[in-house]
Amino acid sequence: GAVVSQHPSWVICKSGTSVKIECRSLDFQATTMFWYRQFPKQSLMLMATSNEGSKATYEQGVEKDKFLINHASLTLSTLTVTSAHPEDSSFYICSVRTSGSRANFGPGTRLTVT
């Protein structure tokens, strides 16, 4: 199955700055990747579906201009949180859909906005 990595694992940034989170599929060419966010002690909520070579599909209520997704290659998708605010502090997790039913998840990136 696909090994998924994320970088960085933890980032602290100041309010108003932008942060880029990388999701890499290390051994699988992923045409589709998913981005989730998880607030403390809550479940994962799908933010968007990242499609290689085309625009991402955002879930209702997710601001596409604030959460910029770029899936430029079959092994890399990036999520940029623009003009971050403290309420954006969360755990961001990406996943890669491999063959059949399996979805492999990255280890997550903890974002803290001060």
Next chain:
Amino acid sequence: AQSVTQLGSHVSVSEGALVLLRCNYSSSVPPYLFWYVQYPNQGLQLLLKYTSAATLVKGINGFEAEFKKSETSFHLTKPSAHMSDAAEYFCAVRPLSNFGNEKLTFGTGTRLTIIP
């Protein structure tokens, strides 16, 4: 539309006792069903999945789950709890399809605490 409901946000069991985490699903089409485990400050790890084959599914770390269509349930069990089982457990559902972009919908999670 699909959804999952996990009954009990917190479950505590004694070490060596039976673990039972409940999950009920709602789906307009036959679904895939999953159980994931999340250890503190880590991502999700797949425990097991149901993909319309055997209704009793065995996973890693001694966990298993049974798909019961009549009850729309997919409860997770383990005969004997270990201290290392303490974690957050998520049930998830996805439509039975292979187009590649179907969404996983997660339950709200159940925090499992093991009492020494």
